[in-house]
Every structure is written in structure tokens, then in C-alpha cells.
Amino acid sequence: MPTRRPDHASPWVLDARPLGRRPGTMKAYRFSAPVKIPMGIEVLAVPAGAEVDLDLRLESVAEGVLVSGEAAGTAVGECSRCLTDIEVPVGAELRELFAYPDSTTAATTEDDEIPRLVDDLIDLEPLVRDEIVLSLPLAPLCRPDCAGLCSGCGERFDDLEPGHSHEILDSRWADLAAKFGVPTPIPGAPSAVSVVPGTNGSVVSGANGAASSAAGNASGIRRTGDTSSFGVGMTDADFISDDEEN
Numbered sequence: 001m002p003t004r005r006p007d008h009a010s011p012w013v014l015d016a017r018p019l020g021r022r023p024g025t026m027k028a029y030r031f032s033a034p035v036k037i038p039m040g041i042e043v044l045a046v047p048a049g050a051e052v053d054l055d056l057r058l059e060s061v062a063e064g065v066l067v068s069g070e071a072a073g074t075a076v077g078e079c080s081r082c083l084t085d086i087e088v089p090v091g092a093e094l095r096e097l098f099a100y101p102d103s104t105t106a107a108t109t110e111d112d113e114i115p116r117l118v119d120d121l122i123d124l125e126p127l128v129r130d131e132i133v134l135s136l137p138l139a140p141l142c143r144p145d146c147a148g149l150c151s152g153c154g155e156r157f158d159d160l161e162p163g164h165s166h167e168i169l170d171s172r173w174a175d176l177a178a179k180f181g182v183p184t185p186i187p188g189a190p191s192a193v194s195v196v197p198g199t200n201g202s203v204v205s206g207a208n209g210a211a212s213s214a215a216g217n218a219s220g221i222r223r224t225g226d227t228s229s230f231g232v233g234m235t236d237a238d239f240i241s242d243d244e245e246n
Ligand SMILES: [Zn+2]
Pocket: 079, 080, 081, 082, 083, 084, 141, 142, 143, 146, 147, 148
């Protein structure tokens, strides 16, 4: 927080003179200040035009003025999983010494470590900004268990029917299905599409990969009669032998 000359007229600037540089003197402030430059991170910030509520105590100490209290506001942004617009209450604890320019503290520290009083003025904006940014979640959510977006269609799971899924996730099988006219899977039997290439045992492919187990054919849709040379270029992982047909 490099020290700039505070603007006396800014609502973020407090005058420390009433404390009279008498250690132990204390003064309380409660007010709201408008945000000019959004306070936050890319996905979540207290926007320009919003107000931050400040509940502060200024306390004169030997080396300067100790500012403590709370800042509160409302950040707006979007859910990092489903991209829905969200509003999040934000709050930050403040505790910062503003050093007198002629103090030992000022002589032995940089002003980006310990801010200074300049002309007996305290600029709260950089302090509040830093603390609010630190208080924000890096990945904000609309709710803790947000289900996010369907990777198949990009829709929010919250907006879709329960159990929503896409049958063919492996593009190689989608291509084969199109080429050989394999019908799209029957609703209610979504776990596998199997094709039987002649006498070498049928080919069972899980439409969603995970179903490609030896038991996958139990719920699979079986097509017989296609003797075309499926399997060219396929790896063992794509095919699971099924001896039941033989
Ligand atoms: Zn969400």
C-alpha cells in the first residue's frame, strides 16, 4: 500500500486530528463508502457504485493510529461451476497501523509494509480493498453442492431432468453408429451398445466407457447380423470378448 496523498474530500479518508496524537485516545466511526473501482477478483467483486459498510475504531498509539473494525458489502459475480449470476455477502476484518511519518516505525519500514498517515489523513480504501479481495473465495459457487454444467450439452444440471445423460460419449462409437446404422440406444437400457462381428465373439462397447465390463452385455442392446469388420484400429480396451454368443 504505497502512500499517496489522500483526498480529504473522499468518503474513504478519515482525519486523525481529533485523536490529538494522544496515545490511548479512541474514536469510533460507522459509515458507508461508495466503491469506485470494483473491489474483488475477476469472477467476484463488489461492483463500482455499490457501497461498503464500515464499522471502525481509530486508536491513537505511540507510533501512529491503529485502525480496527469490519468492512461489509455484497459482491456480484458468477458461479465457477454453472456460471449462474450470484450475489455473495462479503466481510473483512480490518486491523492496520497507520504510522506517523516521523515515527520509528516509519523510519524502519517501507510504506508498502506499513501505511503512513499523510497530513494526518488515513486513506481506508487500499486497506479495505486488500482485505475484501483476500476474503473472497477463489472459486465462488451458487451453492456448496452446485451440480455444474452437463459436459454433453452445456446446460445446467439444475435445469435438466433428473438422470439426464448423453448416451454416446465416445466419438469413435458415434461414428460407427452413424456408418452402420446402429440405432441410438433405447431409453432405459443406456449402459451399452453391442455389435456382433461374426464368429470371433461379439463386441461389447460401453456407451459410456464405465459399462465396458464383462457384465456390460447384461443390459446391452445386441445387434446380430452385421458381419462387417468392426474393430479395425480398435484397441483391446475398446472390446471385451463375449463368449455367450458362441
Ligand atoms: Zn452453480
